[in-house]
Amino acid sequence: MKVEALLYERLPDGAVRCGACQRRCLIEQGEEGWCKTRRNEDGTLHSLIYGEVSSISVNPIEKKPVFHFHPGSRWLSLGSVGCNFRCPGCQNWEISHWTRGVMATKYLSPDDCVGAAKNSGCIGLSWTFNEPTLWLEYTLDAAKAAKRAGLYTNYVTNGSITGEALAAIAPFLDVFRVDIKGFSDATYERIGHIAETPGILETVSQAKSHGMHVEVVTNIIPRFNDSESELQGIATWIRENLGPETPWHLTQFYPHLQLAHLPPTPIAQLEAARTIGTEAGLWYVYLGNVPGHPWENTYCHSCGELLIERWVFDILANRVNDGSCPACGERIPGTFEGG
Numbered sequence: 001m002k003v004e005a006l007l008y009e010r011l012p013d014g015a016v017r018c019g020a021c022q023r024r025c026l027i028e029q030g031e032e033g034w035c036k037t038r039r040n041e042d043g044t045l046h047s048l049i050y051g052e053v054s055s056i057s058v059n060p061i062e063k064k065p066v067f068h069f070h071p072g073s074r075w076l077s078l079g080s081v082g083c084n085f086r087c088p089g090c091q092n093w094e095i096s097h098w099t100r101g102v103m104a105t106k107y108l109s110p111d112d113c114v115g116a117a118k119n120s121g122c123i124g125l126s127w128t129f130n131e132p133t134l135w136l137e138y139t140l141d142a143a144k145a146a147k148r149a150g151l152y153t154n155y156v157t158n159g160s161i162t163g164e165a166l167a168a169i170a171p172f173l174d175v176f177r178v179d180i181k182g183f184s185d186a187t188y189e190r191i192g193h194i195a196e197t198p199g200i201l202e203t204v205s206q207a208k209s210h211g212m213h214v215e216v217v218t219n220i221i222p223r224f225n226d227s228e229s230e231l232q233g234i235a236t237w238i239r240e241n242l243g244p245e246t247p248w249h250l251t252q253f254y255p256h257l258q259l260a261h262l263p264p265t266p267i268a269q270l271e272a273a274r275t276i277g278t279e280a281g282l283w284y285v286y287l288g289n290v291p292g293h294p295w296e297n298t299y300c301h302s303c304g305e306l307l308i309e310r311w312v313f314d315i316l317a318n319r320v321n322d323g324s325c326p327a328c329g330e331r332i333p334g335t336f337e338g339g
Ligand code: SF4
Pocket: 018, 019, 020, 021, 022, 023, 024, 025, 032, 033, 034, 035, 036, 037, 038, 083, 084, 133, 134
């Protein structure tokens, strides 16, 4: 469905400047923005993907991955088409690399989403699969409907969001699961085709300031973002700007798409990256895409007690007691049932 965009500036000669993501595209009349999901029609900017759902499924929150917000809960996950990045190893490229033509989507109103979430025993709505900022107008309406119905909300995002877009949705967004893909403009340029590291880090800080629960993911891609200095930079930045309690997920890269020639991230390299994170002062550094690895689990940051045992996205045991460690009584950062 087509709706007028929420954030844009009208410029002379009928051009507009989009204010949804950090590309801030200048769009001439009759043209589309970089993501192709927004078009300038006679000086009015439209979103073309309001309510256009390409993928919908019920998942545990661990799949985002988010480990410190109602572990084991079910979420209705939705995605549309398009992206403001063009990651060469994207796992969802069929929808995120969409640029125009047949959309293969189905319209779902905000109230339909809420009803579907409730009917399937979900505690929240999660916008994922493609960059949620692209359908800001829709996710905002759906987030408001979710809040009215007592549901939680989650963005799984690359962090390229303008301050004004984040401020618009922040009052209705609980969980911000954000990628920090690198710590240099050169890495962001190679991975996302946008050299905007400071802007993305600023967005992550703002999400924290808005009071959202923030968890960070870095997919470690061999020869792209796996240098010690880059990982140290990310870890130190997280500790200094988000706090040592912020979960950092280091996920294994799988060869895919334009990066099919690269090897998967070696387990030993993931473990070394985890050490970089803990030595930088982070309390909760997880490894992902490595089924059965002990660093999938949650251990108390104070006494080391095993708190939550996982197998990929499943919780095998959860010993967090009223939000605290059962061994030493330390409060565990996050939101847990009963605490
Ligand atoms: S959402 Fe981003 S990429 Fe798309 S038109 Fe707006 S500024 Fe450009």
